[in-house]
Amino acid sequence: MAAVVRLTESNVTAEPGSETSCSVRIRNAGPVVDRFAVELVGAACDWTDVEPSVVSLLPGAESQVVLTFRPPRSSAVGAGSMPFGVKVRSSEDPESSRVEEGELTVAPFTDLGTELVPRTSRGSRTGRHELVVDNNGNHPLTVEIHAADPDRLLDFRISPALLDLAPGTATFIKLRAQPTRRFLRGDNRTLPFQAFVTAPDVEATTADGAMLQHALLPKSTMKVVALTLAVVAASVALWFTVLKPQVHSEATKAVQQQSAQLSAEANSAKQHAAEAQAQASRAAQSAQQAKASPSGGASPTPSGARGAAAGTLANSDSKTAIDFRITTSVAPGRPGSFTTASHDQPKKTVLWITDMVLQNPQGDTGTLQVRRGRIVLFEFGLANFRDLDYHFVQPLRFTRTDRITLAVDCQNPGATKCTPSAYLDGQLVKG
Incomplete structure (x- = not known):
């Protein structure tokens, strides 16, 4: 192939979300007029423009092609070096081509997102939250989590408090807010706080939250206690005014009935005793007769x-x-x-x-x-x-x-x- 290809810059740096250009010089070293197709090969081809993509050159003529790199501001394109190649193909000699190689460096950027779920927790002793941390940047990041409230009415437990975030990932952190003081009854109290996500050389991001602290004895419990006491008082009054006299009356009747029954049984026992005594007397008479009889028999x-x-x-x-x-x-x-x-x-x-x-x-x-x-x-x-x-x-x-x-x-x-x-x-x- 009679083409000479040369990059004006072999090392190019690009900022995500912006564009950077470099030039490619192509010269026809052949004896005839030739047409050359230019394309970019490598991972950067999806967001790189080649202009023009086809050039026609007379023998000994030279032309310039501009490469424009536009890396997206996304975690999909990682920070660091990225090789690329400029491939030039001749229409006169399609079987052969020439590739000039270069290197593109994508600059790092940081984009942290935070969200507290739920934003407001409820409880008398502990409020439970989850802090969602998104690393939308294009490089790994080590972050530290802490929380604070302006009035220092809350203690916080965070797990984990230090973690590594890969690009394009979301991590869930458990956050518990515990009031330093509790109250037995009364109105609910709102305790606001902030969760902070910090990383070296990066501005901290925050998420606002609050805990709605309830009384240890809610209003419904007090109502139930009052209702229970009222029922107990009514039961006691019912016992002394209605049930106890009735029970006493029934007990008196039962005792009277039992006394009458015992009296009847005693009279019956006396009657049986009299009959037994009479029978014993008759038996004694029979014994005297048996003694006087010369021989006995069965009756x-x-x-x-x-x-x-x-x-x-x-x-x-x-x-x-x-x-x-x-x-x-x-x-x-x-x-x-x-x-x-x-x-x-x-x-x-x-x-x-x-x-x-x-x-x-x-x-x-x-x-x-x-x-x-x-x-x-x-x-x-x-x-x-x-x-x-x-x-x-x-x-x-x-x-x-x-x-x-x-x-x-x-x-x-x-x-x-x-x-x-x-x-x-x-x-x-x-x-």
Whole structure:
């Protein structure tokens, strides 16, 4: 290629937001007329003008092309050196081109933006804010954050208080304002303050804010307390004027009713005691008759009530009197299979039974036997009775080896257990 390209300035400095120019000299060193296309290569091509972009030169002729750099005032174009090249192509020899290189230095600029969110906080103890710091410049920056209020009524907590900002970034800083004095009740107080963002060799930027301090006990709380006290006072008045007399009246009625009931129970108890005394007298008469009789027998009373004349011993003693109950719980089984339950009689004693009450409350079916040892004394069909009394003029005698025993053959349908029992009364004496 027969072209000579030369930059008048190989190092150019440009201020963001303004323009700077330099020239390129192009000479046709070829033997024929040639047309040359000029363009800029590199990162600066988007905001650089080339004028003219095409020149036609006679052999040996020379022309000048002006490059105008207009870097934007934006964080998108960083401060510092930026290489560029001027590319010249010949129309006579399109396959070849010539590039002349230079260097452009973009000057730094600083642009800090601050905003306090929210501008006014509310609270009784702490106001919470966020300080947004924008680095709109084209170079990194180290900044320091602090805050102050004119009346020194606030303490501040800032996190972080020192930070590095990259170009084109926004950073959020936590800022808490705490009143130095608190008040219990009263009107809200507005406490203004300023947040400062400072950096070396840069004018500080500020953001205005305020904290609306509330009372520790807001007005609504006082209203609730007053209403509560009024309700308590009304409740106390209601108690002493209405409820307490009514409760006293109801309590008096209850005591009277209870006294009447106790009186009735006492009268009933006296009546039962008189009946028991009469029955004891009749029993004593029967005992005298039994003593005079040469032999005794059983006197059944199937009606369900104790007989009028119970069997007694001639030498009966209240110290040797005994009564007990034998209970059973037998599952249904094969006919003729008996399950036994007996009284645990002490050794070297003789048990005389004068009264026996058999009970079948569930109406079980099957067979119940009363035995002396293995000897069957009585046998009953369970389906034939619910309650059955026996009072013996001549008491029945049992020892520890031949103890009184209940044997049950349960024939209930299904799995219902038979539960007949016996109540026994008599004397236990040493044998």
